[in-house]
Amino acid sequence: MQIKFLEARSGLPRDTLRFYERSGLITPPRRLANGYRDYDEHTLAELKFIAAAREVGFTLAEIKTAIPQLKAPPEQCRALLDGLKERRQAVVAQLAQHRKQLRRLDQLIQRFGGA
Secondary structure, rough: OOOOHHHHOOOOHHHHHHHHHHHHOOOOOOOOOOOOOEEEEHHHHHHHHHHHHHOOOOOOOHHHHHHHHHHHHHOHHHHHHOOOOOOOHHHHHHHHHHHHHHHHHHHHHHHHOOO
């Protein structure tokens, strides 16, 4: 598919797609006889993974190490799964910390006459 279709289907700007390609985050597309890039469905899957991983706090460097595992069968993705579980534990810990902060803020607000 041409980049304009990949842009529409992924929801990512063309500049971001090109940056990811230059950075080696996505599989390089094949080139057509006219020199145009021809992206496939796997590239779209990579982009959706990148977007989801960025949304939950992974860095591009972390994502780059995980991308090759997307081609492997799920049972061979142990490192990727471990990384996702570690990130989940970190988010749970952050949530606990934020809940504690909220309770303390509520106590302070109440103490100083707020409702």
